[in-house]
Amino acid sequence: MLIQVLVTPHVHKMSSGRKKKVRQYSEKFLKFGFIAAVHDERSPFCLICQQCLTNESMKRGRLEAHLKVKHSAYANSDMNYFKSLKEKFEKRSTIKSLFAAQTVTHSPLEASYEISLLIAKSGKNHTVGEDLIKPSISAFLKTVLEKDDKDVKAMPLSNDTVKRRIDEMSEDIETQLVEKLKSRKFSVQMDEATVRNSEALLLTYVRYIDKGEFAEEMLFCKSLETTTTATDIYNKLKHYLDINMIPMKNITSCAADGAPVMMGKKNGCLKLMKDENPEMLLVHCVIHRENLVSKNISPVLNEVLKSVIKSISAVKANAKCKLLFKKFCEDNSADHVRLLLHTEVLWLSKGNCLKRFMELFDEFSDFLSDTPEMKHLLTVDGKAHVSYLADIFEKLNVLNKQLQGTNKTLVDAKAKIFGFISLIELCQKHISNKNFDQFHWLNKCEPTDTAVQVIVDHLKILASDFEERFSDLKQVDFPSWVMQPVLVDVTDVSVQYQEELSELQNDESVKTLFNIKGVMAWLCDETETKYPNSTSFARQLLLPFPSSHLAECGFSAVNDLLLKKRNSLDIIKRGDLRLKLTKLLPNIKSLCSKHQAQGSH
Structure with a gap:
């Protein structure tokens, strides 16, 4: 028994320790x-x-x-x-092979420029490079790719480094832009505004033709140190053009808002520019004019608008009232719980404010039923009037948005403006016959004859004001052969363009361009080479800015950059604004060649 006890564990150990056979791969x-x-x-x-x-x-x-x-x-x-x-x-391809197998072609210095450009585009603080971007890249390399982050640590992204990179790239882009403008025609739009600490800024945009497309770039942003007269603005522009050797005669047109300092017939800035360049076209911003028309309402409708604004202010002015109204809307399953305020500076706010008011009209009628303003709006005529205002201002807002954006031309503006005038005249006839199908909110009411007459009178005022304010645009002749050169009857065209158009209509290559790009085919190099006279005339009509919309957007970017945490940023001298707005790309490789890479400190 003793032998059996001693031997059995030994046998078990030998059997359990027997190794499993591992087969090897063979090339066969x-x-x-x-x-x-x-x-x-x-x-x-x-x-x-x-x-x-x-x-x-x-x-x-x-x-x-x-x-x-x-x-x-x-x-x-x-x-x-x-x-x-x-x-x-x-x-x-695998994730690791994509990173591990490829040879490194970009130095940390070049990456520093690329990331600095992204920081400028986003408008973030310069410290985000060291505080967030580098740690994020390091975490990705270590966690996902299991790689060392020594190259990331060597990449210079300190606050001062990012600032220098941004300034260098901004100077490079400005140099590129100036070189382009020295040798080609361009149009200008200008606007001036006041920002922090009552600082007056002048912002100027240019549009030129590059590679068959419109290119729209900020030319400069300058401070008006003392006064903001027409002479001050003109001198800023003239000085910039002179020091960069850009001929004033290259400017084909200039657009600005209707401020006297800009559009004054005797002493306005644009008048001073035209005195030096008589062939230049002066354009009063179409969006600004459209906004002036929208302000022209009758006393009856103006009282209704004031009642709406007072009702909204009654809720928004008091924190307790605002919370109670929000809870009231939630309990009634309303589509919205927030009110929108009307601000004169924000041109679209009036239409948005009225639309939201009508969407919450039932909630307002219960919540503020005792106020005199709401009692006025709850009458049959009062509700009809506010419904009409919500509808017509929504249409005006749509028109305003159609006039905004990049690559807009006077051709586009004229089509939209006079198309809207035709719509207003059509609406007059329909409303006179009590057909309200084109008015969403008004169609839900039963307006009295008195209310209908007030609405028709207002539509007549709008149509008349539009015709008067845009009479100059109506007189601008856009020949049909510019819009449809392939389809126009050549015999109806001026003799000086007949020969080129006859050839163009049989040129399959250029006809294809017009089929694809429409009127913008006049911007292509091929069209200019083959038909220089026709192209030159067409470009004179297409190149002018119809509005100062881009300058307004530029000031929005200025306000975004001058946040509370960045209020010490010198928006004039630093390159942040140009990089944020530009579509040009800096020559980073050339900039890198002037430096020796150093790590962050």
């Missing part, structure tokens, strides 16, 4: 479509179905059976076929 298995698995060389990997088998299957018979049963169509394939599959598999 490739003729069955198998290679050694990348993650474990002891496992066979099928190149056809990309299935990984166990080590027990590392036998000729089992691998051959797998090929014949699951891939019978490839059973008779030769070795060359499977070798090609192996090569393709080894050349496949």
Whole structure:
């Protein structure tokens, strides 16, 4: 028994310690479509179905059976076929191979410029490079790619470094822009505004033709140190053009708002520019004029508008009242719980404010039923009037937005403005016949004859004011051959353009351009080369800015940059604004060649 007890554990130990046989991969298995698995060389990997088998299957018979049963169509394939599959598999892209296999072509210095450009585009603080971007890249490299972050640490992204990079790239872009403007025609739009600490800024945009497209860029942003007279503004522009050797005669047109300092007939800035360049076209911003028309409402409708504004202010002015109204709207399952205020500076706010008021009209009628303003709006005529105002200002807002944006021309503006005038005249007839289908909110009311007459009178005022304010635009002649050169009857065209247009209408290459790009085909180099006279005339009509919208957007960018945490940023001298607004790309490789990379401190 003692012997049995002593021997039995020994036998058990020997049996449990017996090693399991591990089969090795052989190159001969490739003729069955198998290679050694990348993650474990002891496992066979099928190149056809990309299935990984166990080590027990590392036998000729089992691998051959797998090929014949699951891939019978490839059973008779030769070795060359499977070798090609192996090569393709080894050349496949993976996350690690994308980063590890490629040679480094971008230095940390170049990456520093690229990231600084992104920081400027986003308008973020310069410290975000060291505080967020570098730690984020390091975390990604270590966690996902399992790589060292020494190159990231070597990348200079300190606050001062980012600032220098931004200034250098801004200067490079400005140099590119100036070189382009020295040798080509361009149009200008200008606007001046007051920002922090009552600082007056002048912002100027240019539009020129580059590579068959419109290019719109900020020319400069300058401070008006003392006064903001027309002479001050003109001198700023003239000085900038002179020091950069840009001829004033290259300016084909200038657009600005209707402020006397800009558009004054005797002493306005644009008048001073035209005195030096008589061929220049002066454009009063169409968006500004449209906004002036929208302010022209009758006394009856003005009282209704005031009642709406007072009702909204009654809720918004008091924090408790505002919270109670929000809770009241939630309890009534209203579509909205927030009110929108009307501000004269924000031109679209009037339409948005009225639309939201009508969407919450039932809630207002219950919540403020005792106020005199709401009692006025709850009358039959009062509700009809406010419904009409919400509808007409929504239409005016749509027109305003259509006049905004990049690459807009006077052709576009004229079509939209006079199309809207035709719509107003059509609405007059429909409303006179008590057909309110074109007015969403008014169609839900039952206006009295008195209310209908007030509405018709207002539509007449709008149409008349539009006609008067845009009379100059109506007189601008846009020949049909400029819009449709392929379809126009050549005999109806001026003699000086007939020869070129006759050839153009039989030029399949240029006809294709017009079919694809429409009137913008006049901007293409091919059109200019083949038909210089016609192209020159067409570009004179297309190049002018119809509004000062881009300058307004530029001031919005200024306000975004001058946040509370960045109120010490010198928007005039620093390059942040130009990089945020530009579409040009800085020559980073050239800038890098002037520096020696150094790590952040």
